[in-house]
Amino acid sequence: MDAVVFGATGFIGRSLVAELLRRGRWVAAAVRNDTLTPWLTSQGVDTGRLDIVTADIRQPLTGLPAARDVYNTAGRYAFGLSAQEARATNVAGALNVLEWAAAxxxxxxxxxxxxxxxxxxDGRPDYAGSGAYEASKFEGDLAVRARARELEAPLTLVNPSVVIGPGQYVGLAxxxxxxxxxxxxxxxxxxDTFVPIVTTxxxxxxxxxxxxxxxxEHHWVLDDTTPLLPELISTIADHTGVRAPLxxxxxxxxxxLPRMVTGADPETLSFLSSDRYPTASARAFAAGAGLEMxxxxxxxxxxAEDLVAARFGAARPRLSPYGFRAVAGSRTWVTGERHRPAHVLLHGLPMNADLWAPVAAHLDGPVLAPDLSGLGRSAAAVQPVDAWLADLLSPVQNRPVLVAHSAACGxxxxxxxxxxxxxSRLVLVSPAFLQAPSPRLTRSGLAVPMMRRIAPARLARELGVPKGPEVESAAADLRRPGVARRTITALRTDAVERERSRALLNRVDVPVQIIVGSIDPLVVATGHPLAEIAGAGHYPQLTHPRHVARELEVGAAPISG
Structure with a gap:
């Protein structure tokens, strides 16, 4: 083999395996359980040159394929470990890899x-003061250096800082x-706290x-230009539309202070330092190799966008591409194709853009699906929703089908x-202004504190839908400051504007289609084409996504601009 990678299922290890395979190397990935191959496949990496081998570095290593290069990316990265747990991988495990590789x-x-x-x-590992993770990494570093000198092993140590990228949910995350x-x-x-980063x-x-x-050579790999921690947090706050601490x-x-008061893990505190690090050799090496951070x-x-999309490791992103964009002066969570979408999908309440993920999976063309201004993951509105929608669609270069659900229909x-x-067409899904008054969840007297505390299971019951990832996503957003209050306000506003919306329906100059569930039918006749989905309620996207997608595909294709 060209290389053996220990810890290949870890955050660093799997990215390294992917990089080596993309370079055409033959790689043996030493793992305890193969979760690597599915991940590589999801990243579009050809695994034809990959060999999965079973290994536990906590035990002496035998029976593994030989290789020119050996990488030990394995490590127990967690807080709250006992010294024995941490040393088993970060010290004894590191020495086991060294002994095997040196032979x-x-x-x-x-x-x-x-x-x-x-x-x-400095000095000896401080398990009591620093905690088991950091102390074991220090002890492992000293032990590997010393033993490599004894064995005359060709060793290079790489000391990365906080590694960030998709899938990293600990530490700074x-x-x-x-x-x-x-x-x-x-x-x-x-x-002046300095927490340096490097991308995976x-x-x-x-x-x-x-x-x-x-x-x-031994290299400290980190970005010296990382903003100091207050500026770092302020940068992320500004980008995501939340308030930074002052x-x-x-x-x-x-x-x-007691941990129950601060919420801070004591082991993370040693990383909050103004220390700087010896990066000269890494910078020189990178320049020679043509690498640029x-x-x-x-x-x-x-x-930060990856963290929000994945709910900080609690879920997988439902729609992509995704990110925060400036729309009408506020930070807006936008997913999908911004320039030539086939369908623009506007969610109803109390949901977010993830509401449309089941339907989008059955549509042929690209979609554009934002979180409405002030709702979901989007920051509070700076301008009225009509100005926000106009600005959202300003980059669109074709004439898509505009699809709205419930309160977004107005x-x-x-x-x-x-x-x-x-x-090219307007599709209204469960238009609340043409239906009976809203169910319990959306009644005007609903209290904001209850909405903020609502569990996904209860939210699903109130909506009459299964407790799937879309409902969990909505419940997570409702717990964020201000979102529940703005949701209630939007619900009340929608109820007030019912008559106005009914009057406007006769003034639309583009084809209009209406989709409802048989359990939640129209109470006002419109004369526009109507599709009624048997067995569906107010949220047919969640209960009957294939049926909704089929109705959205009906009619002419989007007209080019």
Whole structure:
């Protein structure tokens, strides 16, 4: 084999395997359970040169294929471990890999992944003060260096900082999760706290190049231009449309306060430091290899979007591509094709754009599906919803089908009346203004605190739909500050505008189609084509997505601009 990668199912390891395979290398991935192959396939990586082998580095290694290069990306990255648990992988496991690799005939390089904080450590590992994770990484670093000298093994240590990218949900991600959910009233650390980052893609490319360089170098791989922590958090807050904390709390104070008060894991506090790190060798190596880090600020924004899309590891993204965009002066969560969508999908309440994921899976063309202004993952509105919708659709270059559900039917109807040249057809799904008064969930007297606390199972019962990922996504957003209140306000506004919407329906100059469930029928006749889906209620997208998609595909294709 060209390379053996230990810890190949981990966040760093799997990205490294993907990079090596893309370069045409023969790779043996040493794993305990093969979750790697499905992940590689999902990333579009050809696994024809991949060999999966079973290995547990906590035990002496035997029976593995020989290779020119050996990478140890394995590590127990978790807080709250016992010293025994942490040392089993981060110390004993690292030495087991070294012993096995050093005995290989023709070994070119052993690349061991350590940690960037080892440069700040002094003396002996401090399991009591630093915690088992950091102390074991420090002890493992010292042990691997010493044993490699004894064995004269061709060792290169790589010490990455906080590695960010899709799938990374620990460490700094936890701080961003608190920021997103309004649970970060003050920032831990000080104004000069430095938590450097490196993207997983860059680190994988760096690691793939390491065996080509002379042995003996040890590299701290991190972006020296990473903003200081207060600016880092402020950058993410601005990008996602949430409020950044204005105060900091010194680490010394946090250490003295009970965890139940601070919410901070004591083991994370040692990472909140103003220390800088010896990156000269890594920067010189990268320059020689033609590697260039992506701008730190842009990498942080992209990672924040990945975290939000995946609910910080609790779910998988429902629609893609995704991200925050400036629409009518506010940060808006937008998914799908922004320039030439076949369908523009506007969700009803109390949902978000994920409501349309089951239907989008059955549509032939691309879709554009935002979270409405102030709802879901979108920030509070700066302008009225009509101005927001007009600005959202301003980049669209064709004439798509505009599809709206429930309370979104009003804004969609007004857009169709004002801009008939911008869309080819208007589809109203469960238009609330043509149906009986809303069910219990949407009654005007519903309290905001109840909406904020509503569990996915109860929300599903109230909506009359299965408790699927779309309902869980909506429930998660309702727990965010302000979203439940704005949802209730939108529901009340929609109820007031029922008569106005009914009057506008006769002024639309584009074809109009209406889709409802038989359990939630129209109570007002319109004269427009009507599709009634048997057995469906107010949310046919969730209960009968294939039927809804079939109705949306009816009629002429979107007209080119």
């Amino acid at each position: 290989l005939p023709g070994l070119r390089r052993l690349v061991h992944i350590s940690g960037y904080r080892v440069s700040a450590a 936890s701080l961003i999760e608190d920021l997103w959910n309004g649970r970060l009233p003050a920032l831990p650390g000080s104004p 893609d860059y680190l994988a490319r760096f690691l793939a190049e390491v065996p080509e360089a002379p042995t003996g 105060r900091t709390i010194p680490v010394g104070v946090l250490r003295r 992506p701008p730190a600020t842009e990498a942080l924004k992209t990672w 804004p969609a109807l007004r857009f169709a009346v004002d801009h008939p040249d911008r869309i």
